[in-house]
Amino acid sequence: MSKRAVIAGAGLTGLSAAFHLKKAGIEPVTFERNKYPGGLCASLAKNGFIFDFAGHYFHFKNSYAKDLAFGLLGGKLNEIKRKAAVRVGEEQIDYPFQNNFAQLKDKSLVSECEQGLKERKPRENYGSFKEWILGEYGKGIAEHFMLPYNEKLWQHDLDAMLYLGTTSYTPSAKTAQKKDGYNASFFYPSEGGAGEAAKALAALAGEIRYGNRICSVNVSTRSVTVEDNIVFEYGRLISTLPLPELIEMIPAAPVAVKKAAASLRYSSVFALNLGIKRTGISDKHWIYFPDKSLPFYRVGFYSNVAKHLAPEGTTSLYAETAYPGGAVIDREALTARIKAGLIKAGILKQDDIILAELPMNIPCAYVVYDLEYKTHTGLIFDYLCSQGIVSTGRYGGWAYSAMEDALLDGKNAAEDVLDA
Numbered sequence: 001m002s003k004r005a006v007i008a009g010a011g012l013t014g015l016s017a018a019f020h021l022k023k024a025g026i027e028p029v030t031f032e033r034n035k036y037p038g039g040l041c042a043s044l045a046k047n048g049f050i051f052d053f054a055g056h057y058f059h060f061k062n063s064y065a066k067d068l069a070f071g072l073l074g075g076k077l078n079e080i081k082r083k084a085a086v087r088v089g090e091e092q093i094d095y096p097f098q099n100n101f102a103q104l105k106d107k108s109l110v111s112e113c114e115q116g117l118k119e120r121k122p123r124e125n126y127g128s129f130k131e132w133i134l135g136e137y138g139k140g141i142a143e144h145f146m147l148p149y150n151e152k153l154w155q156h157d158l159d160a161m162l163y164l165g166t167t168s169y170t171p172s173a174k175t176a177q178k179k180d181g182y183n184a185s186f187f188y189p190s191e192g193g194a195g196e197a198a199k200a201l202a203a204l205a206g207e208i209r210y211g212n213r214i215c216s217v218n219v220s221t222r223s224v225t226v227e228d229n230i231v232f233e234y235g236r237l238i239s240t241l242p243l244p245e246l247i248e249m250i251p252a253a254p255v256a257v258k259k260a261a262a263s264l265r266y267s268s269v270f271a272l273n274l275g276i277k278r279t280g281i282s283d284k285h286w287i288y289f290p291d292k293s294l295p296f297y298r299v300g301f302y303s304n305v306a307k308h309l310a311p312e313g314t315t316s317l318y319a320e321t322a323y324p325g326g327a328v329i330d331r332e333a334l335t336a337r338i339k340a341g342l343i344k345a346g347i348l349k350q351d352d353i354i355l356a357e358l359p360m361n362i363p364c365a366y367v368v369y370d371l372e373y374k375t376h377t378g379l380i381f382d383y384l385c386s387q388g389i390v391s392t393g394r395y396g397g398w399a400y401s402a403m404e405d406a407l408l409d410g411k412n413a414a415e416d417v418l419d420a
């Protein structure tokens with residue numbers, strides 16, 4: 001019997017790869033360290049609330065991915081018109097900031113933004129993400145929103161980041177004048193949480209071994225070792241694990257490849273999910289917070305996206321806080337800072353009753369496009385390719401991508417395996 005295709009990770013990418021292989025008549029086996037499918041696109045229930053890993057909304061640019069998602073969910077995806085805001089000091093204006101800064105009552109900020117737009121010098125190419133922000137938006141919008149917000153999110157010097165990759169999800173000054181950016185509306189399941197898509201895909205993805213963490217990969221025997229020293233030989237390996245972790249698991253990887261993998265930069269996110277015994281806190285789906293005196297960069301309201309995510313008479317929300325990739329955090333202290341920040345921002349009240357609290361730590365959340373990004377990833381992917389390993393998905397492909405891309409990455413990986 002020929003060796004089976006092995007998939008590392010049952011997030012949306014791994015599940016999509018397994019689903020497409022199975023559809024083509026191949027029986028893959030997927031190893032997943034969690035006891036449930038979906039990775040970051042899973043939903044977890046607590047005390048009657050359904051929580052996602054912070055905001056997880058579908059956006060579709062590709063008709064195949066859209067049809068696949070609709071098919072998986074039996075059409076049960078609602079299109080929702082975005083209601084988002086930006087908090088600037090004490091004021092709240094509509095998102096996107098660059099289209100709505102005139103709503104600010106502080107007219108000195110408005111004229112700084114207008115002046116910046118007049119003086120900006122857009123060009124074809126920029127040396128860094130910071131240059132791109134200044135060139136596309138001008139100084140005022142940059143200083144009052146784009147720079148502080150992105151510094152909070154990426155936890156990296158924006159002048160030491162490429163502008164490629166981060167921009168397709170950020171409306172440029174030009175496009176923003178015409179429309180409301182890439183996420184003016186979004187799709188969300190009309191039953192359950194964002195994880196419904198992953199659950200449906202898992203049911204069609206063949207054998208998935210849950211609670212099976214892959215610990216090492218032997219490229220000469222073409223085998224993976226799973227916890228408890230179980231060795232499993234593979235015909236082809238599709239990995240969706242974070243790239244630095246995958247390389248660390250391959251003892252035979254050349255030193256230069258290991259060094260490149262250890263140099264990859266990312267930010268981590270701590271998402272605090274709360275269920276509150278109160279309604280009417282906000283009518284927004286989410287609010288951006290560029291203010292650096294508050295720990296979180298975004299707060300979102302699950303129960304405003306879909307009522308069924310929270311019991312009657314309650315509100316459910318998440319606060320997303322980024323920290324430098326891989327840093328050790330004191331979760332209790334950070335939780336206390338986030339709650340204090342939510343009170344300062346007028347979202348929580350001192351005497352609010354918290355019915356559910358579910359922190360979700362995402363150690364590898366945002367891939368940083370630092371200035372060595374292309375050199376390092378090029379070296380790593382050349383090596384993996386030479387070993388017949390397909391590394392893909394948001395973290396396997398080391399990219400700023402979304403759930404739609406995950407569905408397509410999985411499909412492409414399956415096709416690579418079938419073509420080989």
Ligand SMILES: Cc1cc2nc3c(=O)[nH]c(=O)nc-3n(C[C@H](O)[C@H](O)[C@H](O)COP(=O)(O)OP(=O)(O)OC[C@H]3O[C@@H](n4cnc5c(N)ncnc54)[C@H](O)[C@@H]3O)c2cc1C
Pocket residue numbers: 008009010011012013014031032033034037038039040041053054055056057058059212213214215240241242269320362364365366392393394395396401402403404406
């Ligand atoms: C804060 C945040 C908000 C986001 N919001 C959105 C949004 O609104 N819309 C959108 O489209 N996208 C959003 N995304 C992106 C989206 O989460 C990803 O594109 C998608 O979930 C990536 O799927 P994946 O399968 O590639 O990775 P993952 O979901 O990370 O899946 C990888 C899987 O591998 C498993 N694994 C890891 N190590 C091992 C191991 N050693 N052995 C076995 N299994 C292992 C993990 O448990 C996981 O299940 C967001 C991401 C973040 C971080």
